[in-house]
Every structure is written in structure tokens, then in C-alpha cells.
Amino acid sequence: MSRYFTATITANLSLNSRHFLMELTSPKNENQALPGQFYMIGAGRGYDPLLKRAFSLFRNTPDGFQILYRIQGRGTALMRDMKAGTSVEVLGPLGRPYPEPSKKQTSLVIAGGVGIASVFSLVEKFPKQAYMLYGARSGEDLFYVAELRDAARALILSTDDGSLGKKGTVMDSLQELVSTHAPLLNERLIMYACGPEQMLREVSHFGMVHNIQTYISFEAHMACGVGACLSCAVAVKKKKRKQKSYQDGEPLYKKVCTDGPVFDAGDVAW
Amino acid sequence: MSRYFTATITANLSLNSRHFLMELTSPKNENQALPGQFYMIGAGRGYDPLLKRAFSLFRNTPDGFQILYRIQGRGTALMRDMKAGTSVEVLGPLGRPYPEPSKKQTSLVIAGGVGIASVFSLVEKFPKQAYMLYGARSGEDLFYVAELRDAARALILSTDDGSLGKKGTVMDSLQELVSTHAPLLNERLIMYACGPEQMLREVSHFGMVHNIQTYISFEAHMACGVGACLSCAVAVKKKKRKQKSYQDGEPLYKKVCTDGPVFDAGDVAW
Amino acid sequence: MSRLDVQIGSMHLKTPVVSASGCFGYGEEYSEFIDLNRLGAVVVKGISLKPMHGNPPPRICETPCGMLNSIGLQNVGLKVFLKEKLPFLRTFDTKVIVNIFGNSMKDYEKLASSLDDAGVDAIELNVSCPNVRKGGIWFGTDRKMLGKLVAAIKESLQHSVLITKLSPTVSDIGEFAQIAEDAGSDAVSLINTIPGIAIDINTRKPKIRNIIGGLSGPAIKPIALRMVYETYRRVTIPIIGMGGIMNASDALEFIIAGATAVAIGTANFINPLTTVEIIDGISSFMKQKNLTALDDLTGSLHAG
Amino acid sequence: MSRLDVQIGSMHLKTPVVSASGCFGYGEEYSEFIDLNRLGAVVVKGISLKPMHGNPPPRICETPCGMLNSIGLQNVGLKVFLKEKLPFLRTFDTKVIVNIFGNSMKDYEKLASSLDDAGVDAIELNVSCPNVRKGGIWFGTDRKMLGKLVAAIKESLQHSVLITKLSPTVSDIGEFAQIAEDAGSDAVSLINTIPGIAIDINTRKPKIRNIIGGLSGPAIKPIALRMVYETYRRVTIPIIGMGGIMNASDALEFIIAGATAVAIGTANFINPLTTVEIIDGISSFMKQKNLTALDDLTGSLHAG
């Protein structure tokens, strides 16, 4: 059992021109990833591109797992061109998963764009439990809507161009949800979010204002994925007692790869 | 019409575990390569491997050309894995072809190993004209024997392990040919050879001893393929009058890519 | 049977493969993937007297066949290292080499003597980190300061072997190696990363927040090899070679160029098994070539 | 409409893209593939007083994202260049920059004044070739000699613009750029290749006959960019930036780091259309960003 293995691609489907779903095998007896964890995948042959790329667990399968990825640069473009049967080197599962909601808690799950990849399996894991808010630029960038509708307690879609769901952002949907379902705020809420940084910032703010326990999944440029290189720094708030030995005024960093990628929104120093 | 173009791979066949035949398209109206000329092919995506690889014209096709290649290192290993439909960048045809035999000349064509790639189309171009000597390590490394038997006036195969044709080298075959067919040496002979350097050296020596016009195809590490970088130097003999302006004692170099790859054996300074 | 052990000063390494500082955390991070007992030594992330937070992100970016980093020497500091990190490493049968970094001669001396007292096997003087402006970089490119620093540290050490890690940003690395040797260094290690930049043309911002980062990975291998070769011809102390080593073949190139041991940095990120795969690869190569000891290879370049 | 023209001393280039010396032959070799009229200038292979045969093969080898070369400055010599190569280049509406190399100050002076007389647009002093031991490399890393050489050549020129090509094997390239500027150089170009080695582990021979070759290609881009950035902050004369530029985006990185023009070397070997594709790419970028002149970009790195 090792978290470094050679996986075989069993499917690589185009969801639209920029988004793809890749299914990979993982070794027998290997730990399955938990919602919020991620894998690092070698996209190149030769040493260019050099570094592995990080992708959230989208969904576990009987023989491995799936990732949902967006074409971003060179690495993801190479991945798009990989055919079923191709082998790739994989490191994972990595990082800390989303803390699970307790029985008494009601989940609010918020996904922006390809952020869906990270929270999809969380929603599926607790069927009919979560209020899911899912937004993207336009309808064709909203994926697995039918599955989400089945899995969520309620699914609220939004798009920037109004082509599917409400016109607006997930934050607009969130505001509307709590104003139309005011009693919701009296439930014991736990909020999960993955998406663009600006969205995460707003979600965190919302969580603070309404005093909701909020977990957000972060991205950072990574080299090792296992906490060895200190590449993936994210600034966090200092706890008083820990601050002493460090020089004043300097920010304190945590590692997205091992301390995260899921952070308690209250800890992040925006 | 340009000698730099994007070709589509239309076939990539395994001849045995180390040898492959790749068929590529070339642009309409593009000049076809002549026997002895070569192409440079981009084997990588990204910049590793960086340089294009040189391959002789194996055979022209209606829509392009074929190369016969042996797995040598990283570049050829990547080529092996390319599927029909893949695009590659190509430069060529490059270099000087074999001078054609005159009507009155009898050709002796000698190929060692993958050297067959360079002379195959020469033999096919002048059907039933050439005495062809073709050797390799073992029978499974001798390719397109049936076609060669049709194309050549006589085909003499040899293998190091005796598994096909005579046991021995092409040089043994050559010695035997001229001793059993002594009158051959009275014909107006022209000799062509491609293969390992040691073989080329021996062929050149043979040509000199028997006063046969001899052309050999050289290999050198290349970057540009068009005479611009001076990477592909091969030492040649100095002509008295040319020597003056250079410092004494220094060797004189020619470029394999544009002065060759085919050289008059008498010009090479071994 | 071929022997893979090598000698770095008075320190005996069971294999010539060690981790490169900053690329292997404090050993723990990779202990899940490989058996640390197989390494000649674990070289840990650069340690300073006080803990350091490091630079603001983004701290790395990918470049052709390489990466730039500007971690800014984030580290737990001497105290935590001794208390929390060293004991773990001590549970393995491998040497511990501690890379140290200071802003002044005094910092270095304090660090070295504390670590020497704590019984670490060797101290690697990082005088060549491109990511912190003051201090380090200055020693690494200033002939007089380097000699003084090395001599002072050597003086202060009782047991630990002293390794000086050389800066590649000099026109003659052999000269600096010689200064280290003359000042008493037991070995030199090279190369550290080479300062570089990458720019996002859309935002016109550097891709690394600190602007300049250190280049590592396969891209720098030819440069690193050349520097090892040049150094080997100038000093008699052992060389720990590094820079872009990805596999056994790369490692053997360094050994043939003159390295007694090799350090593996960036490659760990690509394949966490690299170090042990290299040990196995060197071992098979030696068997295949009927070599009995690494000495037969070190510096054996036929440069005719 | 965005303007792509730039000024290097008194020389006006219609586009900021030129060929790098030694990677474009004498222009003829690529004239079949691209319209030379579109280039800002053609920079030709280094010329010496007498023709030179160059080094024995193998002269190149591939490395990760790069290549090593040790051509050894093979060239036709001044006489043949003037008689056979220059007239061809003169048939194009592009500037001609001649890279020159000598073993002594006198060599350089003779070369420079003959070429000046022949009316070439600019002379690029190659004081940084790693492949010939004596001469060149020495000027490039010796502060006094460099200043003297540049001043002497500047003195001897009537018309031609003087460009000094800097060696990357120094710890502070800005300092050398400043020496060139102070001595009267009209511009600096950088970087030349970085010395490197590759070894065949089976034969234990260097992959390049001359042992050390010069590293070029994408691998060195981060280093080259950093040196352009450092140089830009030290001198006011224009910089011709090069080192691993493969496409328009790379070229723009150099311009944003401080280069007035860019030179394309190794990329020509991979794609002979690179130079013109870069010109087109820069042009679209400027349109897309509503920039009217390249000056708006040069050195515009937001280094906050």
C-alpha cells in the first residue's frame, strides 16, 4: 500500500470544450480518498512539464477514482489528449478532507465553477442532507446537475449569464436562500465552499457574520504535495501563544497540501 | 510550399520490438525526397526532448513518405507511442541525395542494420539494377526482404548469428561476391553504403582498394538540419588550394546536414 | 559484490545518496514512501537560530524542465528542531546532516556549536541561498568572508563534519571550493539553486512574489555537472554533487565528474521513491560493469 | 496601431526581434523559410580575422529542455564574410549585426574597423564565448580588460553601433553591463550560453568532445530573464535579451524585464519560423492590450 502509484486511465470524457472527467485506477487495498482530499498527477512525459498537478477527488469508483478538471495550461492540455489505457504516476490521496457534518448539522455546500470537483463527493456522501448552491459562468459549465439534484436536499443553480438557474453568483443565491428561508439560520449550520478565491473570501465573510462554522478548500502552487517543500503557503491568523518565538509583524503560513486544502475559514488571514 | 510543415501520422507499424515504420503526410505540391535525403521530426510535446530527430527517407508514398526507425533513446521511444492521427512537426526533405548511377554503371548497395532505411528507395528506384548486400544481427532485423528481392538484381543477406542468409557481416558478403563474381570488378561500379561507422570505414577502404566510386551516408548529432548551427561536423580531407587561409594541422569539417549526409568516401578524413 | 559506501571526512555513508536540503522536509515527510535507513544521510531543511515564517506566496513556479522557488528559509528554528525533529531522525540508521543559515558569523557559530553538541553527524553551511538577501548570499560570493566563516565554524566543531555548500553564481566555483578547503571544510556540496525569474505577461508581475527565485531541477543539470567537474580538479576534499539529478544515470554522471556522494532535491517532488531507485540503479550499474567500489568511478571521466 | 520599432543606439530596428549569433548561420540558411525583411536585424555567426575550422565532433548534445554546443567558433573569416556573405544580407531591408571574436585586443580592433568600413550596422563584441579558452572568455569576466576593450573598439568605430555581449558566468552581471556602458558601448546583449557538461556513463566520456559546451534553450530562460532584469536596473543603454526564447510570450517576458529587443537562438532549430511568429505574437499582444509602442512595455515589471 503506497500513496505513490501508477494508475491506468480508464476513461477521459469531454464534458464540454474546457472541462473533462478522467477516471483512473488505484491499487487494490489502497485507501480511498475522502471528500476534500486530492491527488497529484504527472501530466508529462519527459521533464517538461515537470511538476505533478493537483486535482480534487471528484468521486470514488469501485476500481479507483475520478477527477473533474478544467483546461488551464500546458499540463491539463496534455491530460486532455491522454487516451484510455495510458499510465500516469499518481500521488495521493493527499491533504485533509472536509470535516463531516454531525447528525444535527445542516450543510450548506457552495461550489463555484470547477470547485464542484471538490465538494461533489461530499454532497453524495450525505444524501438529501445538504443545501447545495452551485454557480458557473453559463449553463454549459454546470455539470452533473441531475446527480446533484438527487443527492442534495435542495439544489440552487446560478449562472452569470442566466442561461441556467438564477442569473447571478452563488453569493446572490446564498443571500436569497437565507432571506427566503430565514428559519435556516436557526438550524445548526455547517458551510463548505470551493471555488474562485474571491468567492471563498465572500463565503468566509458570510460565515463570520452569521456565525456559521465554515470550511473552504484552497488552491496553491504545489511541488511535493506532502509537506516537504513549503511551496504551498497560505497566510493564517496567529494564535497569541504561538506567536512568541517569531519576529513581530511577519505573517504565519500553513501548508495547503498537508494542513489543508480544507481550512477553517476563520483561520485564514485574508 | 515549405520544407517546414505539420505532418499527420497515417500509420506507425511495429516491424519488431525495436524497429518501426512510420508513415506521414506531406503537403501537396511539396517536393518529394530523393534517396539519401532525410527529414527531421519533432518527437516531443513541450520542450523535452527539445531537438528534432533525423530520419532518412525510407520510401515515398502518394500522400507523403515513410521512415523506418529503430528505438534508440527518448525521442524514438516517444515516436513509437504515437498513434495514427497524431500531428508532428517536420523539416525536410534535407541534405544531398545519393548521386544516381549512370546507365552504364552497376550499383553495389550495402546496408548494415537500420542503414537499410537510407538505401531502400535507391534500390527501388532502379529496379533490377543493383547488387544489394544487406546484413543485420539476426534474421528478425532484416526488413522488407521480399520487396528487396524484387527490386534488386541480386540480394545477398547476412546475419551475425546466421539465422538468415550467410553467417557473417556484409563485408564478408562483399568479399565473397567479388571473389566468386570476379568479372563484376571489371564492370563500371558505383557503390553506396549506409550502416554503422565501422562498416562505412571498411566499405570506403574496399572502394579505395578496388578503385570504386563510393558514396556513404553519414550520421551526426544535428540541431538545425539546414546548415545554420555547424553542429554536424564531419572531418574531411583538405584540398591543397583551400587549405591556405586556415591554420596548419587543423582538420577541415563539412556539415552532414547540407554537405551530406551522403559523402564521397574518398573525401572523408577517417 | 560492489560496495556502495563512501566517506565524507570522518563520516561514513552506507550509500552515496542523500537528500538535498529543503527538498525532503525533516525526513518524516518521506518516511512513509521510502526506508530512510537506506539513505547515506538525510539532509534537512535549512535551520536558523529563530524560527522563520518564510516569504509570502506564490513561492514557486514551474519553468521548462525546472522550477523556481523562494521559500524564504521558512523553518522551525534550532530549538524546535532539536526537540521535535532530530529525535525522529535518530530512530533511523542513517546520518543526519543539518543545513544551517545565519545572518551573521555569530548566528552560524551558535547554530553549529549547538548542533555539534547535539551530536548531529554533519553541518552543511548554506552560504548560497538566493532567497534571503542579507547574510547568506554574501558569504557565498565573497572570498574573504567565506574563508573566515568556514575557519571559525571548523574551529567550533568537536565532532560534526563540516560541509560547505557553494553558490553557483560565481565565475570560478573551483576557487571558492579551494577557499573552503583551505579554511578547513571537510567537504563541499554543490550546487545550490541558480537565481532566476519568471513573469506573467498579462499581469506583468513576477510569478514568484519575491521576484527572484532559485532554479532547480533537470534544467540545471549540465551546469551543476560542469561545476562539480571544475571543483574536482581543484580540491582534494570530497564533493557532494547535486542539481537536477532525476535517476541513477544522472547520479552516475555526477560521480564520474567527481562527486563522492550525490544529493537529490527536486526529483523527490516528482517521484518520492527517487532516492532508493537511484541507490538500486547505481548498484546494478556497478554489478553490470564489474566495479567493486565507488572509488573506481569517482572522477573517472575520460577527458582525453 | 501599435508600433513595433525600437532604437538601439543610433540604429533603428523595424521590429524588436533579431536572430542570435551562431543560430542563424549567415542569414541565407533561413531565408528559404522566412522573410528576412521582417526581422529587426540579422545577427550573424561570430567572425574572426582568419577563418576557423572549429572543434572536433561531437559538437552538440541534447540536455533537458536545452542543448550544449561547442562549435568552437567555426567561421569563414573576415575576408570571405565581406566578399561572400555580407552582399547577400545587404539585399534585404534589415540591419546587419556582426558578432566578432578575437584572441587579442588587436584582433578585435582590426575586425571592428574593417566591418565598420564595410558599413555593417552594428558590431556585437563576443567576449563571452565559453568554447574557446584563450581570448574571449577572459575579456568577459575580467573587469579591467572588458572596459579597455570596449573603449578601444568604440574609439575605432565611425558608423557602426557597438553592442557588448555579456558573459553569464559572473556573480553580478549588472556590474559588467555598467562597465560596458561606462566604456561607451551603445547597448549590451545577454546572455550567451552557460558552460555545462554532459557525460556518457557507459564510455565515461563527455558527450561533447571539447568536454565543456554552452547551454542554450528553454532551460536557461529563467536565468537569462533574471540577468536582463538585473541589468535593466543598472544601465540606461538598451538591452538585447536572449536565452531560451521560444515564442512570443517568452519574448514579452524579456521585454517586460527590461529588454529593448530580443534575440532568438536555439528556437530556430526547433521551428525555423519562430522569429516571424514572435513578431506576429508581440503585435497581437499589443493590440489586445491597447499598447501603442513597445516602450510602454520595456522594463514595466510590477515588482511591488
Ligand SMILES: Cc1cc2nc3c(=O)[nH]c(=O)nc-3n(C[C@H](O)[C@H](O)[C@H](O)COP(=O)(O)OP(=O)(O)OC[C@H]3O[C@@H](n4cnc5c(N)ncnc54)[C@H](O)[C@@H]3O)c2cc1C
Ligand atoms: C488542492 C487542489 C485541488 C485542485 N483540484 C482541482 C480540480 O479538481 N479540478 C481542476 O480542474 N483543477 C483543480 N486544481 C487546480 C489545478 O491544480 C490546476 O488547474 C492545474 O495545476 C493547472 O495545470 P496546467 O499545467 O494546466 O496549468 P499551468 O498554468 O501550465 O501550470 C503551471 C504550474 O502552475 C500550477 N498551477 C496553475 N494553476 C494552478 C491552480 N489553480 N492551483 C494550483 N496550482 C496551479 C500548476 O500545477 C503548474 O505547476 C486544484 C488545485 C489544488 C491546489
Ligand SMILES: Cc1cc2nc3c(=O)[nH]c(=O)nc-3n(C[C@H](O)[C@H](O)[C@H](O)COP(=O)(O)OP(=O)(O)OC[C@H]3O[C@@H](n4cnc5c(N)ncnc54)[C@H](O)[C@@H]3O)c2cc1C
Ligand atoms: C542523416 C541521418 C539519417 C538518419 N536516418 C535514420 C533512419 O532512417 N532510421 C533510424 O532509425 N535512425 C536514423 N538516424 C539516426 C536517428 O537520428 C537517431 O537514432 C535518433 O536521433 C535517436 O534519437 P533518440 O531520441 O531516440 O535517442 P537519444 O540518444 O535520446 O538522442 C539524444 C540526442 O542525440 C541525437 N542522436 C542520438 N543518436 C543519433 C544518431 N545515431 N545520429 C544522429 N543523432 C543522434 C538525437 O537526435 C538527440 O539529439 C539518422 C541520423 C542521421 C543524422
Ligand SMILES: Cc1cc2nc3c(=O)[nH]c(=O)nc-3n(C[C@H](O)[C@H](O)[C@H](O)COP(=O)(O)O)c2cc1C
Ligand atoms: C523548494 C526548495 C527548497 C530548498 N531549500 C534549501 C535550503 O533550505 N537550504 C539549502 O542549502 N538549499 C535548499 N535548496 C536547494 C537544494 O538543496 C539543491 O541545492 C537544489 O535544489 C539543486 O538540486 P535539485 O535540482 O536536485 O533540486 C532548496 C531547493 C528547493 C527546490
Ligand SMILES: Cc1cc2nc3c(=O)[nH]c(=O)nc-3n(C[C@H](O)[C@H](O)[C@H](O)COP(=O)(O)O)c2cc1C
Ligand atoms: C550552436 C550555437 C552557436 C552559437 N554561436 C555563437 C557565436 O558564434 N557567438 C556568440 O556570441 N554567441 C553564440 N551562441 C550563443 C547564442 O547567440 C545565444 O546567446 C544563446 O544560444 C542563448 O540563446 P538561445 O537560448 O535562444 O539559443 C551560439 C549558440 C548556439 C546554440
Ligand code: FES
Ligand atoms: S506542496 Fe510541498 S509543502 Fe505543500
Ligand code: FES
Ligand atoms: S545540423 Fe545545423 S549545421 Fe548541420
